[in-house]
Amino acid sequence: MLNRILPFFLFIWICLVIIGAFLYAPLAEGLGELTRVLYFHVPTAWVTVLAFLTGAVFSVLYLKSKSIKYDYYAESASQLGFVFCILATITGSIWAKMSWGSFWNWDPRETSVFILLLIYAAYFALRSAVEQEDKKAALSAVYSILAFVTVPFFVFIVPRVYTSLHPDPLVNPEGEIHMDAKMLTVFLSSLAGFTVLFIWMIRIKMNLVLIHLKLKEMEN
Amino acid sequence: MEPVYVVLFINLVIWTGLFVYLYKINNQVRKLNGKLQNLQKK
Amino acid sequence: MRTGSFESMVDAFYIFKKDLIQEFKTRYALNAIILFAVVTLTAVSFSIGVISADDDILCAMFWIILFFSSMSGLSHIFVREEETHTADTLKLVTCPTAVYLGKLLFNFMLLLALEIILVPLYFGLMDFYVRHLPLFLIVLAIGSVGLAGGGTIVAAIIAKASSRGALFTVLSFPVLLPLLISGISATRIAVNARSFTEASAELQTLTAYGVVVITVSILLFEFIWNE
Numbered sequence: 001m002l003n004r005i006l007p008f009f010l011f012i013w014i015c016l017v018i019i020g021a022f023l024y025a026p027l028a029e030g031l032g033e034l035t036r037v038l039y040f041h042v043p044t045a046w047v048t049v050l051a052f053l054t055g056a057v058f059s060v061l062y063l064k065s066k067s068i069k070y071d072y073y074a075e076s077a078s079q080l081g082f083v084f085c086i087l088a089t090i091t092g093s094i095w096a097k098m099s100w101g102s103f104w105n106w107d108p109r110e111t112s113v114f115i116l117l118l119i120y121a122a123y124f125a126l127r128s129a130v131e132q133e134d135k136k137a138a139l140s141a142v143y144s145i146l147a148f149v150t151v152p153f154f155v156f157i158v159p160r161v162y163t164s165l166h167p168d169p170l171v172n173p174e175g176e177i178h179m180d181a182k183m184l185t186v187f188l189s190s191l192a193g194f195t196v197l198f199i200w201m202i203r204i205k206m207n208l209v210l211i212h213l214k215l216k217e218m219e220n
Numbered sequence: 221m222e223p224v225y226v227v228l229f230i231n232l233v234i235w236t237g238l239f240v241y242l243y244k245i246n247n248q249v250r251k252l253n254g255k256l257q258n259l260q261k262k
Numbered sequence: 263m264r265t266g267s268f269e270s271m272v273d274a275f276y277i278f279k280k281d282l283i284q285e286f287k288t289r290y291a292l293n294a295i296i297l298f299a300v301v302t303l304t305a306v307s308f309s310i311g312v313i314s315a316d317d318d319i320l321c322a323m324f325w326i327i328l329f330f331s332s333m334s335g336l337s338h339i340f341v342r343e344e345e346t347h348t349a350d351t352l353k354l355v356t357c358p359t360a361v362y363l364g365k366l367l368f369n370f371m372l373l374l375a376l377e378i379i380l381v382p383l384y385f386g387l388m389d390f391y392v393r394h395l396p397l398f399l400i401v402l403a404i405g406s407v408g409l410a411g412g413g414t415i416v417a418a419i420i421a422k423a424s425s426r427g428a429l430f431t432v433l434s435f436p437v438l439l440p441l442l443i444s445g446i447s448a449t450r451i452a453v454n455a456r457s458f459t460e461a462s463a464e465l466q467t468l469t470a471y472g473v474v475v476i477t478v479s480i481l482l483f484e485f486i487w488n489e
Contacts (some may be wrong), residue, residue: 013237018235022228033224056436063485072223118436125432129423139419142482146415146437148476150471153440157447157467201242207249214256 010200014193020186022089034098039186042092043194044084048116050198051081056148059141069213071137074207075127080198082120089113108158115154119147270360277364281339282371285419291372295335299380302327307387320390323448324440328380330431332373336413337430339365340421344356349487358484362414366476366477369417370410377402379386393455401448401461401468408472415479441471 021039058074092113097103104110126143130136283293306323315323352361381402385389392398393438416434423429448464458465 007239007243008252012237012241014235015232018231022224023232036227063482107310110241115436115439118439122433122436125429126419127223127424129429131424135422135489138485139422142415142486143419145432145482146412146475146478149411149474150437150440153444153467153471157440157464200246204246204249207253211249211252215248216261218259 003005007170010126010193010196013189014197017186017190017193021190025186026128026180034095035086035183036094037091039190041088042187043190044088044091045113046191047198048081048085048088048113050195051084051202052116052148052151053066053117054202055081055144059148062137062141063145066134068133068137069209071133071141072209072213073202073206074141076202076209078120078123078144080201080205081107082117082124085116085120089117094105108154111158112151112154115151123147138207270357271363273356274358274363274367277352277361278367280419281364281368284342285368286288291335291338292375294338296374296379297330298334299327299331299376300383302330302388303380303383310388313349314389317390317453318450320388321453322383322446323388324390324444325448327384328377329438329442331376331380332409332413333431333434335372335376335422336369336410337417339368339414340417344421353487354434358487359480361487362418362480365418366410366414366427366479368415370406371407373410377406390453392449394452394457397458397461398449398452401445401452401465404465404468404472405441405445405448408475409438411472411476411479412441414476415483415486418483422486422489431432437475441468444468444471 017039025035025039027033027035055074055077056202058070058077062068062070062074089110091112093103096105096107096110100107123140123144127136127140130139306327343352385392414429415435416437420430420433444464444467448461448468451461453466
């Protein structure tokens with residue numbers, strides 16, 4: 001029963017977030033109308049990271065249990081992550097154009113989002129190159145864990161080499177939050193809404209995978 | 221109409237479209253699951 | 263199969279020796295990697311010509327040549343085992359960790375050989391002057407460990423996949439990029455004759471990268487190897 005109500009609740013929640021982002025939240029100083037991108041750009045970026053993490057976790061589970069469903073789960077997480085990654089790149093790029101004057105200038109954040117896109121692309125390329133199912137599962141699981149381990153290095157090294165213009169997402173190094181209460185409310189609700197949306201989407205994908213596997217099993 | 225309202229409206233339409241799409245798939249998946257379980261019982 | 267940690271170290275050394283002997287029969291990987299480096303270097307030097315590039319660009323160029331040359335040779339070590347069907351025998355004789363370490367050692371030596379040829383040539387042809395040579399050499403050594411570590415595990419993945427050639431670079435690039443960026447940054451510091459302490463963040467990243475990638479590879483390798 002809860003499963004039936006939850007989607008409608010999510011629908012209303014995100015509608016409220018959208019309305020809040022456009023009408024309720026005040027504009028930040030110096031950013032003007034651009035502030036509104038924030039409520040959609042940061043959550044998509046967050047979901048990308050979340051999907052990347054989920055994919056790595058499912059990959060570990062696959063290697064531990066060798067049960068093929070985890071491989072499909074990992075693939076689903078990566079597909080969703082890829083979509084959100086593209087969305088984050090596009091929204092970020094629009095923001096960059098409006099506030100810094102160019103769509104792309106290898107800002108550290110832009111570099112890291114680009115790396116994520118590359119990793120996803122490589123992951124899918126690897127998957128398409130291997131035919132045998134269990135082989136494909138093992139190889140891509142290993143690759144996604146390997147990629148997951150190397151990504152944190154970017155966080156350390158990239159800002160040292162390229163100076164960033166990107167505002168700190170939520171909390172800056174001094175530990176202050178640069179948002180007033182109204183903005184923060186909309187922002188956090190948006191984060192929560194997108195997270196639930198991601199969970200819902202991946203649940204649908206996971207159920208589809210289970211059906212697919214059952215059908216296969218029955219065919220044999 | 222002010223541009224803000226236009227963009228707001230477009231956003232809402234996109235979200236509604238996405239939601240309807242997801243909701244339909246969700247229902248289909250649920251139905252298929254039920255059918256499969258019935259088949260397996262037989 | 264021998265699985266003890268000391269025994270697997272000994273086995274790793276034997277595998278390294280075996281690969282070395284095999285390599286010197288044909289010198290396939292060595293030729294490929296060094297010729298690739300020389301060809302790329304010539305192309306770069308030829309196309310830049312009389313225009314002198316500034317040091318920042320030369321540092322980046324050096325690592326790009328190093329990266330793509332290593333891409334042309336590092337995958338060979340596992341592809342050979344698959345192509346000659348000797349992988350199964352190795353599986354019977356020793357544990358995966360020993361195989362990985364042996365291959366890693368071989369790839370590391372291959373990279374060192376490449377660097378011994380590439381570095382003097384690059385210095386000569388590109389008018390590349392490093393003011394802090396010890397720092398540069400240390401960066402190169404630590405960078406090679408990471409490059410060999412990441413390259414070897416991706417090579418193992420690629421050897422099991424059906425399309426071998428093109429995918430290797432595509433798969434390695436995102437994984438090796440942190441190494442590349444910190445390597446370039448550290449080389450810039452070395453070129454501008456600054457001290458070790460200024461490059462400490464880069465050196466730490468390079469070292470940590472090598473350690474993490476090799477550790478994770480040892481943990482994951484058996485899943486690829488036994489596939």
